[in-house]
Amino acid sequence: MRGSIVWLSEHDSPDAFPPVDRALVEPDGLLAAGGDLSPIRLLAAYRRGIFPWYSRGQPILWWCPDPRAVLMPGQLKVSRSLLKSSRNRGFVTRMDTSFRDVIRACGSSELRPGGTWLSPEMRAAYIKLHKLGFAHSVETWLDDRLVGGLYGVAVGRMFFGESMFSTERDASKVALKRLCEELLARGFHMIDCQMSTPHLMSLGAQMIPRAQFTEALAEHVNGPYEPGLWNDAASPPGNEPPPVEV
16 A cells, blocks of 8 residues: 555565555655665665665665666766866776775765765675675775775666765766776666766766666566676676675
């Protein structure tokens, strides 16, 4: 029934989420509350297009908004200024070398206003996913200083972007450019941006109906993917480490 949400227990099956079309219209996309942030529940949520987002002191809230903000890796808008920054400012990008630092910076109220929803509990949950090879960071470095980056979750051939930060102009955009290049090389279909922001839309994100998003999920979320590190020392696409049980 519309107009109410499902309350989950941490003892419920990890995939005990209701159908996403039962999400509330206001607030847009709120679907369920409770449960836990175990890796198996998080992965079950992402496979359904559901993500956790809540403030400290609240129960865990699960969302699937309509419409959905997405970015196709091949449709990133690279401005002339961004191209100059990526070539001439001395930025170096790396992947999966400082996941903890990236997620800490994304949750810093000083570096990223509004990022305080990334509680210690949330950070710990994504660090677990990173150790299992599902969560990844892309980092932008300048003179051996971490000056920008982003992190998200890869399931099948879908990448679910979570957050980004920057302490130098264009540093997070340079990380996003590197991410798109990596996803194209690995045959990924789409980046889920979750909710629209003017910043994301200026970079080429688009809004699509939830039904269209879930259709894309059904086609691509179970695509071939073997968890593992994406750093520069990792095996090239197609030669990742064997799957990790979760």
